[in-house]
Amino acid sequence: MSKELTLKVNGETYTFTVGDNLGQIPETETLVETLRDRLGLTGTKLSCGEGACGCCAVLMDGKAVASCITLTTECEGREIVTIEGLSDPVTGKLDPLQEAFLSHNAFQCGFCTPGIIIAAKSILNKNPHPTVEEIEEGLSGNFCRCISHYQVIEAVKSIL
């Protein structure tokens, strides 16, 4: 009897079996692989693959984690929210953070943007009124090479 794994992602419940047979989730599979390759949620980006850059950040029970160093089998029973799950699933209405990123043009190439928005959401979940220093410190695990940092800070500040 294979072990079952129940994942809750963006409000949907998925049931998989764990194992090394074709179609099963191996113990070694990372969450980013499951999200991208099995669920088609490609908004979560794979960049460094070692938890350093923040491109793959998703919310796990409201807190940002690096999905490239999180094993899918460790996510049993957790509430996972990806960038695709931030907007309203019915109306498509954007989260205020997403709207702020749009109105402040807080991205350039946009590859690190989903991870930054998720990390910012995590900061605000923990503390709805962070100082600028707390925002900067909280986002210091998200690398942006285009240098969109200044606009990101403006965007996050705008919804405090």
Add this chain to the structure above:
Amino acid sequence: MSEYRHIGKVRRRQDGPGIVTGKALYSDDIKIQNALYMKVLRSPYPHAEIVSIDTSKAEALPGVKSVMTYKNAPDWKTGIPACRPVIGKKVRFTGDTVATVAAVSNDIAEAALDLIEVEYKQLTPVYDVEDAIKDGAPEVYSADDHIESKGYHYDHNCLPPGSWFEGDDPPFYKIQEGDPEKGFEECDVVVEGKVSYDKPTFPGAPEAPFIAARWEDEGHVTVWASSQGPNMVAKPLGLTINAHIFTITPNVGGSYGNKDALSYNAMLTVAAAKVAGAPIRYYMTKEEQMLVYERRLSNKFIGKIGMTKDGMVKAIKGDWLVSTGISSELTQGQVAEGLGELNLVLNKTPNWDVVSKVVVSNLPPVGIARGFGGQELKSCALHLLTRAMKKLDLDPVEVFKKNFCSPGEEYYWRTGHKYRNPMMDYGPCFDAAAEKFGWSRRWKGWTTPSRVEGNKRYGVGFSLHSSGDPQSDETFAYVRIENDQVMVHCVTPECGNGQRLGVVKVAAEILNVPMERVTLVPCNNGNNPADFGLAGSRGTITGGAAVGRAAEAAKQKLFEEAAKKMGCKPEELDTKDLVVFKKDDPSVSLPWIAICPLYYSISGTGGLEGDFNHNNCVMNFVEVEVDTDTGLVKLSDLLSASDVGQVVNPLELKMQFEGGLGSAGMDTAQLEEHILDPRIGRMMTHNMIDYKWRTFNELPPFNTEILESKFSTAHPFKAIGIGEITGAAGPAAVLMAVENALGGIEINEYPVTPDVILKALGKA
């Protein structure tokens, strides 16, 4: 305030909602039916020959579909000149390709790499440019490789000079004019020395290089590429392999010049797909991107510069040693532009003898990076120049302003010919930027820090960069008007700079429609006419000009067809919001849909031939803080400035300036470097923790000064692009500021990490 409807106004990028919701598709997000995954076995040695290779166990692993080694790889080569094979029997750097495995998953392909048995014969490596050109140094290539170009041959690890930039003309690899020796005699000060900007650095696009290839038939290949120029991928490789390449570039996760042609990765993947007889996708890991992908060129300048006491540079002489690793993507082209960029800044200097050498070694290959030769050369040569300014106690901003190319003056550019700056006067920008930064208040002389607070010493520095590329090379565009919408065909990728927004604005402005009515066709070379690609800040003018001219042509045809229906002359008509009307009586009107009904196209074409007569210019003012106890250098205040003719996208322009900090730009002065372990020829800084770069909690105050002098460029609204060069002068400005903070202590290398500072202070 801009007098235009869209140009110069803040507008949302059309791909913005996709980016903030995760729906925007980047290369690796795209499914390609039946595509195999590729992994690469890499050399553990910096220099070796493959004695034997056995792939049988790998081939037997379930899920493995194909293995490629030097034995079955196509006989193609890339590089300038072409010298890097798909896979060679000789490996030339730690990480060079030994074999590729194509399998049904990345995991299986990776597991198969361990099953390939290779026996190597190690050879002595060489890394440093000065070592590599010595007699008796280990040779990276040999005469048997037949590396030749324009009558020049590979010799002592030096590649032949020149590239396709000069066409059939002689290579442009040196500037020799006037009489430098006589020039030095006339100078009040002559300085000599060596400055090194020679640590390998990593432009570091967040999205690693991606290529997928699918052979449609013997002569047609479809390629998906994370590139900033589909034609840069398609054209050179197409010629090499004698096939037509259809290149698709979805959203690009950063490039900074570095993911331009993707030449070797594209050749390798297309070759592997041919061998496998199946589509293949290859997304480099971050470690591969850091260890083996094309990096920024590194270099040293050993020379002599003479100046008269009025601050005019009268003579310059020197050897420019350029390290290109195992091969050149377009290093000779970077040399040509670097010489041009030095010539633009030292434009009043009559006597020159600056000669380059492009040197191969057992380091990872060099590719394209923004700054493109000039950043690297000028970080060295202009730093040497500061010694002369210091001896004469001259203000550097004044000296640079005097020596910079004025309107009407000529400068060398990448063909080796001279081009004339017809009208761009950057003098007012020097003054406005210096005023805003407070330069005269903060600059207290070469040996006096700007201020001192305990163990923190503050210094200021300045440098500038100018390129002849903003109006370069051919670009073509089509604009179609179809009932109530506008379709724009122009190869414009989106790699972060908002260039697609810029060309949509141009079409919307000229046709006087809301931007929502304009669709820019997806970026590929199948549905769009030819264009060189985004490079050298050219996209603003070239895309703007081609699309602008196509939109004007379409508008003219629209008026001609409307005039027939309205019983008037085309020149009596104007249009706004999808309605054509008579200028003298707007009540006489006809909606577009009546002129151009469903299933009807009115199209216009536009093109730009390109020239090198329109040089842009960016100035970097910096303040640094140097901790004399720890040696840590921080950028504490920045101002970047330019005259951009006309602002097109205000927010994107501001962000392009700020972007000069990253992508191995300004921060290579004090923060970024790869550190080589010479015993194994491998960079020790192969991850995102050890390779240092700027994070959110280390943001210096950043200001800009932007002038809009409405330059007569080919851009329909008189803009000039600057994106490529916003950080190029940064390293030289930072090093000047660090020396100023330390009261004039001389440092001749980059980056100024704590160990370098403490050594300079005599503390280490």
